[in-house]
Amino acid sequence: MMRCATLKSSASWHRVQARCTALAAVFLASIALVIADEPLPADRSAFQVYQQAKSAYERDPEEAQVAWQFGRACFEWAEFSTNDTQRATLAREGIGACENAVEQEPDSAAAYYFLGMNQGQLARTMSLAALKLVGQMESHFAKARELDPEFAFAGPDRNLGLLYLEAPGWPVSVGSRSKARSHLHKAVELAPYFPENPLNLMEAYQRWKDTELLRRELKDWERNLEAARKQFSGARWRSSWPEWDKRLEVLKERLANAPPDLRSPRARG
Numbered sequence: 001m002m003r004c005a006t007l008k009s010s011a012s013w014h015r016v017q018a019r020c021t022a023l024a025a026v027f028l029a030s031i032a033l034v035i036a037d038e039p040l041p042a043d044r045s046a047f048q049v050y051q052q053a054k055s056a057y058e059r060d061p062e063e064a065q066v067a068w069q070f071g072r073a074c075f076e077w078a079e080f081s082t083n084d085t086q087r088a089t090l091a092r093e094g095i096g097a098c099e100n101a102v103e104q105e106p107d108s109a110a111a112y113y114f115l116g117m118n119q120g121q122l123a124r125t126m127s128l129a130a131l132k133l134v135g136q137m138e139s140h141f142a143k144a145r146e147l148d149p150e151f152a153f154a155g156p157d158r159n160l161g162l163l164y165l166e167a168p169g170w171p172v173s174v175g176s177r178s179k180a181r182s183h184l185h186k187a188v189e190l191a192p193y194f195p196e197n198p199l200n201l202m203e204a205y206q207r208w209k210d211t212e213l214l215r216r217e218l219k220d221w222e223r224n225l226e227a228a229r230k231q232f233s234g235a236r237w238r239s240s241w242p243e244w245d246k247r248l249e250v251l252k253e254r255l256a257n258a259p260p261d262l263r264s265p266r267a268r269g
Contacts, residue, residue, distance in 0.1 A: 098118060
């Protein structure tokens with residue numbers, strides 16, 4: 001009996017471990033969403049920005065702004081990596097630069113923000129062990145939020161919201177629907193015209209099958225759309241709008257085919 005119980009317990013543990021690994025894989029596949037940021041200037045490539053920022057950092061490593069700007073450039077160039085080795089190398093460069101920036105200027109929201117972003121890049125190269133980085137990302141985005149909640153168009157709340165949305169829940173990781181809802185909503189409140197913010201919130205509502213709140217947010221977004229197109233116009237944002245428009249059309253299509261939300265207000269909350 002003892003041996004059977006032990007085998008049963010072992011089998012249960014392996015099932016839990018496999019489920020954790022699967023959840024981690026889903027999270028890591030979507031972690032790029034968490035670290036979304038404004039695009040590069042249209043006249044420069046990510047590699048050019050990286051080279052210039054690295055040269056500046058090597059000349060003046062003790063300047064906090066130079067350090068976090070190099071950290072951002074590492075993240076941007078890592079987005080074009082063709083393998084995990086290259087991505088991890090760039091991420092570690094960015095982490096080191098941003099940690100240096102935090103040491104030089106502890107009140108720099110940008111330094112904490114891009115530290116979290118580069119940790120996200122590093123996490124993408126790891127398996128289940130990457131989950132240990134999630135708590136660090138959460139802490140650094142929270143610190144950036146404390147220092148400057150409006151940085152990068154409410155980037156700290158946007159990233160925290162997506163982190164809580166995409167991460168596995170307890171006891172595997174920090175995932176939380178209530179926290180995701182709170183931070184995604186706050187990002188919209190702080191920067192309602194930045195398309196990523198309302199789109200992220202609406203996509204979360206669609207995932208949760210909360211059609212009533214999705215319809216409400218969609219109406220608000222359509223009222224703001226003209227102003228948003230004016231604010232985020234020009235070459236810098238031209239490549240982003242087709243993707244944003246596509247995401248909006250997908251939401252509209254899914255909403256049109258969705259059954260009515262029959263849950264009570266308490267259940268939706």
